[in-house]
Amino acid sequence: MELFFLAVLVLSMATALGSGYPVAFALPGAAIITILLAGLSGLVFAGDASAYFHSGDPQQWLSAGVTNLRGVFWEVERDTLIAIPLFIFMGIMLQRSKIAEDLLVTMAQLFGPVPGGLGISVVFVGALLAATTGIVGATVVAMGLISLPAMLRNNYSPSLATGTIAASGTLGQIIPPSIVLIILADQLASATDQASTTRKALHKASTGELSMPSSFDVSSTSAGEMFLGALVPGILLVLIYMAYILIYAFFKPSAAPAVKVEGKFDRAFWGSVALTLIPPLTLIFLVLGSIITGVATVNQAGAIGAAGAMVMAGYRLYEGPNKKLTYVPAIIGLVALVGLAFLIKNFEMNLKSVDTAQDQMGISLGMIASGMLIVSVVWSGWRVFRTHGTLDGVMMETAKTTSLVFIILLGAAMLTSAFRAFGGEELVREFLNSLPGGFWTQFLIVMLVIFILGFFLDFIEIAVVVVPIVAPILLADPSANITAVWLGVMIGLNIQTSFLTPPFGFALFYLRGVAPATVKTMQMYKGVVAFISLQLLALGVVGFYPPLVNYLPNRAAFLSETAPPPRNPRLQYCMEEFVGRDLTDGTAGFEQAIARMQGVDLSGLPDRMAKDLAEGFAAGPEAIASLKEAFAMEDAVEEAAVIYRPKQILVRRIEKEIRKLEEEAADITTIANRMRDEEQAPRRARMEARRDAMLAEAEQLKGEIPETWEPVHDEFAKLTTAEQKARTSYQRNADKSWEAAAEALATLEDNEAFAALEGELRDLRGFIETVSETDPAGEDTVKALEDKFGEVEGAGDVKSALGKARRDLRVGKFNRETALEDYNDAVAEFEAQKVWRANAEGLKPELQAYLDGIRGTLGLRSQPRLDREAALFMASCSSTHRDISLNF
Missing domain, CATH: 1.20.120 (Four Helix Bundle (Hemerythrin (Met), subunit A))
Structure with a gap:
């Protein structure tokens, strides 16, 4: 019956959505109705309201949904949610102030003389708009109204024109700052916690060890990391689009002809280009750059973007009589920003740390600069408010869009709770885990489902309904050991692709609404096919090469002031690779430093210090030998894994089925023991019979484990233990080789x-x-x-x-x-x-x-932070997904 009510839940939700019922009410409404129906049916037909639930009762699951609602509502100050209205405001303000239109006109003039240049300008402006709004509908409609008439007027192929506009409009899904990425980061942060718990339980069940090494744990993500991770794939997608348009125009010039531009490329033209292009680009770089460099959080960067968009709109919409005042508010704001940057760099600007007259002067100047910045924003805001009610419209549109996002978040919390009440989450997990081919089969199925759902659902519904269910399953798999940021970017790219796919692609509907009647719907469908293929190509490239996503977040993390210390257990594998690189390329300068100290006279030192130094100098060669042994054992493990891995996969699958049967049998035993009434005796007997059958099946499965498994496993475990022992020996000796000498030098200094x-x-x-x-x-x-x-x-x-x-x-x-x-x-x-x-x-x-000779190698673990060379290597090394399933 659980499956029946799960089907009722899904069908009622699909029916409500298909009939046009608002999403915000369809999601929680389907959940509440199904939970109440299941509880009432259980009470009527089984005498127990909880009879048709996977676990718990109706009251528990209704309260769980309410708890989820309250959790989302009361935690809106979270980093991943507060930024949403700020970025929405930023994007809508830039569109309503006609800055986006200026960009397109200027870029069309710049690239027009090149075959396909008008299409390239559309892609470029689409990318810029994507970096300001992140809302597909707004971007596609704006691009369709502005650029489609110009492209058709200049004899562009309707298919190429509409395909370019639709594809460029969907870039907002993946190019940061994107609302999709913010919501995905929020959902994946929770999914990571669940995946970590699952992986720890798997490690305990497989190895018998009570705790799992932290180096095997699941890596989480944040909105800032998602932005960084999506930056390179977004740029890659833009470059692929531009390359396609250029190649298309080269082979078929009539479909994308060059546009003759009136006027000359003189100083006035380039001045206009600079005035139109530099401010929005500067704003985007300020927003993303502040996040990348760690200067601002995502919330603060959103505030920077909102204020910057208002200042730009202030001079673009100004219609006052005194044209000399047009750029005064923006200039005041620019001078204030430059002044603040100078003061922060050269003065102590923390009020709690001020202790000199110079610091007092810096604080005073900072207050003046801050006042100027406030004047700039308020003055610009007043202009926008007075000009055609622009500020009113932007605020209203921002409120509507933000409300839509948050209401869907609230409704999805209730729906997810109901889905779990009927065992939907476990059903999905069992289905994915039963698929042959391991992680990649599961991943492809999930991506296909998300792709299809993208025909019917908006990105918000997909992110808050589907991702919490499937992400923990994918993240917990140790064979792929993927990062949450990579999974989020892949899902974002996938959702973006589905927005273009005929006949249900949302971008096509938006464009159809503003396209002239001369453009046929089939022409639009034909035009997006090539861009769908290009997006799938980009999806494949990013999937095949994870460093495109992982490198930038890792680089920012390892170079930041809050970088993890070198002794962090999660860093040890890559740190040993870093030291081993010097051993293999013959440039191990630290070996000469160690050899030079072997003959140093220590007789004048106290016995204890001399002994520690001698042991420290001797530990260096031992560390090198241990590291070489670790690499040799790693090769031996990889060689043995060819035979061991298929047997491990088979046995672990059987053991997982055995655990599942035993856990279900234990649950049945608990429920049956509570049935003490005579009226419940028949049901108790049926449950006990079912339990006995499960235990018998578990015993049968135990017999399917090959007899050779234990000796094979023990032999392989000896290899992995030897490798780990060698790595531990290296770490211990490397630390000793540094610490004794560092302590002695500090004493003498x-x-x-x-x-x-x-x-x-x-x-x-x-x-x-x-x-x-x-x-x-x-x-x-x-x-x-x-x-x-x-x-x-x-x-x-x-x-x-x-x-x-x-x-x-x-x-x-x-x-x-x-x-x-x-x-x-x-x-x-x-x-x-x-x-x-x-x-x-x-x-x-x-x-x-x-110490200088071994600082960046054997002494690296003892440093307070990674140096730049090591940090960059660590960023590159940890960007790949390392299979750790042999340890499970």
Whole structure:
């Protein structure tokens, strides 16, 4: 019956949507009606309202839906949601202020003389509009109204013209900042948590270990990372479109002729191009650049975009009598921004850290610049408000679009809850996991379903209904080990493709609404076929080469101030690859640094320090040997995996089916044990019989596991354990090779600070001899000197002896004689250190050269952060998807 009510849920939703019922009410309405119907049917026919639910009861699932609604509603301050109205405002403002129209006209004049140039200008402007609005309908309609008449007037093929406009209009799905990417990031962040839990459970079930290494965990994503990940695929798609139009025009000039431009390419023309093109490009670079560089969050970048669009609209729509004032608000804002950038770079602008007159001056100038920026935005906003009610229209359109997004989010939360109530999520998971071919078969099926759903549903419904169900399944698979940002970009590209596909593509409907009657619908269908093929090509390229998506987010993360430290367990594999690169290409300078220290005389150092240094110098060659052994074992594992992997896949599939049967049997046992009434005895007997059948089937499946599995698994486990042991040995020895020398150098570099305390130490004797036993200053004075020695590297023994003397001077426990003995111990230790510190002064250059030689290799794990070379290598290395299924 669960399947029946699941079908009722899906059919009622599809019927409501197909009849034109608003999506915001169709989604939660179908959920509530189905849950109530299932509860009532269970109560009438089975005497239990929860009888036809996968688990729980109607009240639980209705409250779960309400909880989801409240969760979305009360957490709108989340980074991924607050940015939505800001970017919508930015895009609509640029369109209503006719800046988009100016862009198209100017680019058409610039590229017109080139065959296919008008089409290229449409793609270019479409990409710019995509980077400002991210709303397909608005972009396609604007491009259709502005560019289609011009293309038809200049004898462009109707098919090519409509195909170019429709394809360019859908770029807003993938080019950041995109509303699609923001919503996908929000949904994938939750999916990542579920996938992580699933993968940990899988690791425990497969290996028996209680905890999974963090390096095997699922990587999450954010809106900023999604923007970065989609940037290169978006640019790739634009370049593919432009290349296609140029090639088409080359072979068929009559379909995309050159356009004769009136006027000359003189200084006035180029000035007009600069004035039209530079401001929107600057705004886009400011928005995306602030996110990429980490200067601003996605929310803050959205605010920058909204304010910038208002300033640009302020001078574009100005109709006042004094034309000299046209650009004054924009100039004030530009001067304020330049001033703030200069002040932030050269002054301390944090109010809590201000402590000098210079800092005070910087804060004062910053307040003036901020005031100028506010004046610029308010002045521009007033102009937009007074000009044809533009601001009213933009605000109303922004409110409508934002409300649509959020209401659908709320409705989808209820629908998802109902889908899970009837076991839909598990049904999908079981179906995908049962498919032959592993992850890639699952992935292709999911992408095909999303592609088809794109004919009927808007991107919001797909993102909030489908993605939460399928994403955890795909992300949890260790054989692909994909990143959430890659999956999000692939889904975004897929949704974009479906928007073009006849006969239901949304972009085609939008364009049909503004296209003249002379353009036939079949011509539009014919025109988009080539662009659909190009999008599928781009989808295949991005799928085949994940670094196109993963590299930029990784690069930004590893080069940022908040980059993970080199000791982060998730980084170790790539860090070892980085060090191993020097071993294989013959440029391992750190080997020479290690060899040079082997013959250094350490006899003048204290025994403990000399021993630590000797062990540290010896650990370097051991680390290199361990790393080479790890690489050799890695090759051995890969070689053995050819035979082991098919058997592992078979056994893990059988074990998964066994676990499923045993878990279901345990659930049935729990439910049956609660049925103690005589009236429930027949149903209990049926459930117990079903449980026994499940357990029998599980036993039968256990017999299907090959007898050779255990020895094969144990032999393979020896190889993986040996590899991990070698890697652990490398890490331990690499750390030791750095730490002893770094500690010794830090000690010697504090020689001057150590010697500077001699006078205070000598004077302390007289103080101890004369201090009164009731004077608390005795303990305080020694404590002050003790703290000073504590700040000197390597002076711990002196500090410890002074600490004993301090305790002897406590009021109530005063013992002058013992305090003087402890003081003498401190002086003796000081004298001993003074001697060996002076003798070891010549070691400083050697130790410094040694540390410099191994800093970027063996010493990399001990650094506070990655250097640029290592960070870039890490970004590249971690951009590929590494199969980790052999560890499961």
